[in-house]
Amino acid sequence: MIDKLFGWVDDRLALSRSGRHLINKIFPDHWSFMIGEIALYSFIVLLLTGVFLTLYFVPSGSDVVYHGVYAPLRGQRISEAYNSTVNLSFQVRGGLLMRQMHHWAANIFVGSIVVHMLRVFFTGAFRRPREANWMIGTTLLILAIFNGFLGYSLPDDLISGTGIRIAFSITESIPFVGTYLGFFLFGGQYPGTAIIPRFFILHVLVLPLVILGLLAGHLGMLVKHKHAQFPGRGARNDNVVGSPLWPTYAAKAGGFFFLTTGVTALLGAAVQINPIWQYGQYYPYKVSYAVQPDWYMGFLDGALRVMPAWELHLPGHMIPNVFFPAILLPGITFTLLMLYPFIEAKLTGDVAEHHLLDRPRDRPVRTAFGVATFAFYFVLFGASATDVLANYLSLTLNFVLWAFRIMAIVVPFIVFAVTYKLCKELQQTPSAGKRQQFNLILRSADGGYTTVPAEQYPGYDQPELAPVDVEKVELTADAAQQDGDEGVYEIPRRYR
Amino acid sequence: MGVVVGALALASVLFSPHAATAGPGASLSSAVLASASAPNHRAALSLGRTLFDENCSSCHGVSAQGSALGPNLRGLGAGTVDLWVSSGWMPLANPAIQPIRKPALFDRAQTTSIAQYVASLAPGGLPIPKVDLAGANSAEGFSVFALNCAPCHTVTGAGDALADGLSAPSLHGVTATQVAEAVRTGPGNMPRFSTFTISPTQLTDVVDYVTKHIEHPSSPGGLSLGGVGPVAEGFVGLFVGVGVCVLIALWIGDRNEREDTDGHGDAHSPPGGEPPSGSEPEVAHA
Known part of the structure; x- marks a missing residue:
């Protein structure tokens, strides 16, 4: 009954083809x-x-x-x-x-x-x-x-x-x-x-x-x-x-x-x-x-x-x-926010298509610039509560106001420098951002200590996601309907 | 040296004696507690004098005439003294900073006797007002409050910082008498509101609004976040609202990898092996 109804609708609107494409x-x-x-x-x-x-x-x-x-x-x-x-x-x-x-x-x-x-x-x-x-x-x-x-x-x-x-x-x-x-x-x-x-x-x-x-x-x-x-x-x-x-x-x-x-x-x-x-x-x-x-x-x-x-x-x-x-x-x-993609392309000369994302640490200048700009607006946001902060911190309103004036100018520069340095450090630390391997410290009967790496999760033997080679499969209606097979479909990027 | 001069100047502002002349109509249904019988009154004055000598005279002088450390209290009236002592502002450790409310050092009878003693030294000033809230109109009080009080104390009565280290204190935990005394005497930086600005009826209304609705705000809708306006709400919206939703995204978005750990044997293929299936990534090539 429901199949019939869907069939009737599909005969007239032909939704299933584009729908199939969409849900895949x-x-x-x-x-x-x-x-x-x-x-x-x-x-x-x-x-x-x-x-x-x-x-x-x-x-x-x-x-x-x-x-x-x-x-x-x-x-x-x-x-x-x-x-x-x-x-x-x-x-x-x-x-x-x-x-x-x-x-x-x-x-x-x-x-x-x-x-x-x-x-x-x-x-x-x-x-x-x-x-x-x-x-x-x-x-x-x-x-x-x-x-x-x-x-x-x-x-x-x-x-x-x-x-x-x-x-x-x-x-x-x-x-x-x-x-x-x-x-x-x-x-x-x-x-x-x-x-x-x-x-x-x-x-x-x-x-x-x-x-x-x-x-x-x-x-x-x-x-x-x-x-x-x-x-x-x-x-x-x-x-x-x-x-x-x-x-x-x-x-x-x-x-x-x-x-x-x-x-x-x-x-x-x-x-x-x-x-x-x-x-x-x-x-x-x-x-x-x-x-x-x-x-x-x-x-x-x-x-x-x-x-x-x-x-x-x-x-x-x-x-x-x-x-x-x-x-x-x-x-x-x-x-500037609106035009940022063009500004960055102009500055870096990079006008290629990008579908792979950057890790923030790999673009230290952009990351540091972004964090510093965000910090500037966050300081301004904080400055909208000068009176409330002065009251709660028992400081004078004038002091809080001047603190925000100075912070609005100084904080972005500090944040830029710190973020840039952090990015550079992270780049040189291959293990950064990966899952921690925990160690178990075991004490033997005679009082000696030994350290063994712990299992990530019980039964989980793939602690890090490494690039995997995958095979290509043409996307056809048949392939798309296959369930639980290799699950590898080819979809051309249509805007090319 | 400059600090001392500044301290004295500030102290003289805080204790400004013009607060004494509260105007003829200032006593809203007020009554000095003179109705007490004469011997009791004498005993109270004697107690007040002892307490004053012990606790107040070192700054205000033995006959409340004032000194380099504290202002002249003569002619300020019992209401002014009652407000400053009952709120715990006095005794004051440092006359250079605005006193803050602390637990009162004296009980009610002691406070009243000090106030009566000081009032007995010189005529004038505001007697301790007796506030009768029967028939008060809190809607009118709300309107007067929003016009005259909210600009410093905030409309929720939370209080806020003013310029140069002064502040308008929170109105939570004040008594009806204290509100009436503060409005009529203008302690510290606060303006003194005469009967031309706030009529006796309006004062009763304001006291009614403060003691009923500022003290016990009708607060349906959950936690009130201190009544300090949208910045506190913004922090909750960002760190609780968006924060929890992002954590949920982390939980849902990480779901695929977690599923690998329980079930699906073929999901555990080592790196470089067969492409995993089921809930594992699917790939589309160009």
């Missing part, structure tokens, strides 16, 4: 190749929980009087956006869990994109032919950060309102056009009432659609290029060694999706995030201390904090201080 797709085995999947799955969690939230959220800046269950707000004039967010947290069954899952998933989404990007960077997976996919990935990161900020702003609470205020000032700081841009974005003077509905439609429709489209392109290119792989185990620049999509990776990916969702749900259930009812409605004249953006905007907040009070006075026009840390810095950051 080989993916290289390495745990670090699965980090990007975390981003994919947390994005799915974001879509699902987000749809739930839109059922109850009212994207409006209009005033209402709060009549809900939270006593300290009762009778206060608040916006409909804030009102509906508090109500969905307290009065909708599962609403708070959904909101917290959505927020945690957003943190994990951007975080896993960054970790995935670090993996791609340090293994050189961005090199030809994958430059375009690197650029799509960078665009996805930027969009994820933007959409995170928009979503963070929607509840219209005290802290997010402060963030919108800063965003308005940053927009205004753009030379010559800033004021007009700010007015255009906010539909007039700050704060107005237009910003919540505008952010809402961008957050729930426009940006998710663009992200979804780019995600499809990202994965399509991955399939087209085939996944890059580490050398060893017979892997060469012109083949793919790994496990097939079906059943191995389908099972892994399915399990991984549920586990990622489970982690998000656990965090959403057990750890409070953004308790907006404690913050109250945002009014431009109210502000709280110890306010920062979500972590992925943290480097911008930190840059704003550590930036000395310099302005640039041009004839007839002043470039405000905010422009340098909040527009120029991210502008340069993401431009």
Whole structure:
């Protein structure tokens, strides 16, 4: 019966041929190749929980009087956006869990994109032919950060309102056009009432659609290029060694999706995030201390904090201080990030196709540069909490601020030198990164000691993965259907 | 030398005597504990004098007139003294740094008697306020709190660092009386809020909000991470959220090799031998 149904569908759509091709797709085995999947799955969690939230959220800046269950707000004039967010947290069954899952998933989404990007960077997976996919990935990161900020702003609470205020000032700081841009974005003077509905439609429709489209392109290119792989185990620049999509990776990916969702749900259930009812409605004249953006905007907040009070006075026009840390810095950051594959190709003169990944230690300059750059942004992220750190460490705020100013400049150089040296040392240590052979120390009856190497795992006689010669088999429908034979298929790289 | 001068300047800021003139309407339903019968009052004053002489006079002088080490307390009123002593700020080891809350050295009766004794030396200042929270409106208190208190103490009352080594202390563990005293007298770096800024009714509301909702925040949704905002949340998101997911990736991604160890005899072929099958790597060539 089911066979008949599938047969009927297949007769009309002819899915089985391309489907067969797809499910026989080989993916290289390495745990670090699965980090990007975390981003994919947390994005799915974001879509699902987000749809739930839109059922109850009212994207409006209009005033209402709060009549809900939270006593300290009762009778206060608040916006409909804030009102509906508090109500969905307290009065909708599962609403708070959904909101917290959505927020945690957003943190994990951007975080896993960054970790995935670090993996791609340090293994050189961005090199030809994958430059375009690197650029799509960078665009996805930027969009994820933007959409995170928009979503963070929607509840219209005290802290997010402060963030919108800063965003308005940053927009205004753009030379010559800033004021007009700010007015255009906010539909007039700050704060107005237009910003919540505008952010809402961008957050729930426009940006998710663009992200979804780019995600499809990202994965399509991955399939087209085939996944890059580490050398060893017979892997060469012109083949793919790994496990097939079906059943191995389908099972892994399915399990991984549920586990990622489970982690998000656990965090959403057990750890409070953004308790907006404690913050109250945002009014431009109210502000709280110890306010920062979500972590992925943290480097911008930190840059704003550590930036000395310099302005640039041009004839007839002043470039405000905010422009340098909040527009120029991210502008340069993401431009360089976007163009990095081409910059490196230019510097090294290496324009060949690469399907074999680098071990980070084998590219000490790139690795050291990457770690140093990451350290710079991590210091800026830390600088977004100068006040909280000063309070907890019982230091003066001024000292902490100056410490971060100096660290932002000094730490990258130290990190570069240390990483470079470590890479060089690792290159000369053949056993580095391999599994440790443990030793058993035995004491004999007469008191003597002897040392014998221990077994890796009981019954495991292949302690190191050495390159293996493999034989070629033509990929035919028959070969593909063979199960449990040599398992060696030939798939031509089609883009050639 | 400069250090000493700086220390004295700071100490004089911390103890600024203008805090004494709390304005006519400052006593929100306040009452000096003068209603006690006269002999008891005399006994309290005598106890207060003894305690003051033993513990306070070395800096503030034997008649609270102040010295190079501590400011004049005359005319500051019982409320100011009660706040500084009951919060454990006083006695103070080092007048150059902002006092921090520590377990109070004196019990309630002793603290009150010291405060009454100092208040008896000169007229003026804030009596110890008696806060009646019946009928208080915590929503109005929340609004006043967000406007006037949150900019330094943070909206969750966690407290935070201010410039030059000063800080706005955490509001967790304070009493209603202390909140009212602090608002009206403005200890240290804190502004003094007169009845023109925070009306007596609003003060009751703020005290209600602080003692009920800052002390015992309605905290559904799990661990509150100290109420210090999104940086703490970011660390949890990165190191717990992404971290655990990456560990899961490590676990799942390493699965193939682990499977080799249990079962499948042919998976154990030595390097250079037959290509393994089953869950072992499959290869595609160009």
